Amino acid sequence: MATVILLRHGRSTANGSGVLAGRTPKVGLDDTGRAQAKALVERLAGVPLAEVVCSPLLRCKNTVAPLVAERGLARTVDPRLSEVDYGEWTGRELKTLVKEPLWRVVQAHPSAAVFPGGEGLAGMQARAVAAVREHDARISAEHGDHAVWLLCSHGDVLKSILADALGQHLDAFQRIVVDPASISVVRYTEVRPFVMRVNDHSSDLAGVVPPAPKRVRKKKTSSDAEVGGSTGQKGRAG
Numbered sequence: 001m002a003t004v005i006l007l008r009h010g011r012s013t014a015n016g017s018g019v020l021a022g023r024t025p026k027v028g029l030d031d032t033g034r035a036q037a038k039a040l041v042e043r044l045a046g047v048p049l050a051e052v053v054c055s056p057l058l059r060c061k062n063t064v065a066p067l068v069a070e071r072g073l074a075r076t077v078d079p080r081l082s083e084v085d086y087g088e089w090t091g092r093e094l095k096t097l098v099k100e101p102l103w104r105v106v107q108a109h110p111s112a113a114v115f116p117g118g119e120g121l122a123g124m125q126a127r128a129v130a131a132v133r134e135h136d137a138r139i140s141a142e143h144g145d146h147a148v149w150l151l152c153s154h155g156d157v158l159k160s161i162l163a164d165a166l167g168q169h170l171d172a173f174q175r176i177v178v179d180p181a182s183i184s185v186v187r188y189t190e191v192r193p194f195v196m197r198v199n200d201h202s203s204d205l206a207g208v209v210p211p212a213p214k215r216v217r218k219k220k221t222s223s224d225a226e227v228g229g230s231t232g233q234k235g236r237a238g
Contacts, residue, residue, distance in 0.1 A: 087118025
């Protein structure tokens, strides 16, 4: 299967306001976020990308816009990668939400958390994981198992995808940190995913690119982990 770069959108106008933006329309990037979006072009200069898939929300579209324009890439928008539907919590200040009884559930037992008038975190994870795995299978079929593609979404959505890839219960996903404009990398195989990077802010991403197959015939990506740990060779996981 292919390798997916999980990108959180750049810093938005809501990130520093103390307000839970959720699916509020027209929330774009602030000055820092726009700079992060422009920097993404150089950060990924050495990474061949087969496709870009993103959330329909403006801050994600703005984040990938410079990269898509520079590469001439197709951009696929998938509603399943949208932000959590926080329902009645949307637009409220975080300092007031921390006083809600549901806040502790979100922190300690997120799989049971359902936002009033919105969706549950377990449902969000189900839709997001289904989306990433379906796109990965499609892109692998179209471009080969050594393809690399980019998915741009939101913090909790990406954390839930990473928890699934790590084999963690959703109740442990709050242990994962995904900052604005950070990159995480997952390589899916037939047996298991390999989590190669989490919350990465570096510009050295060449190591996530699988080596091109040496033979004409298609070579499947190995699902085996390396006993004793990775050797550090390019394209090897463990």
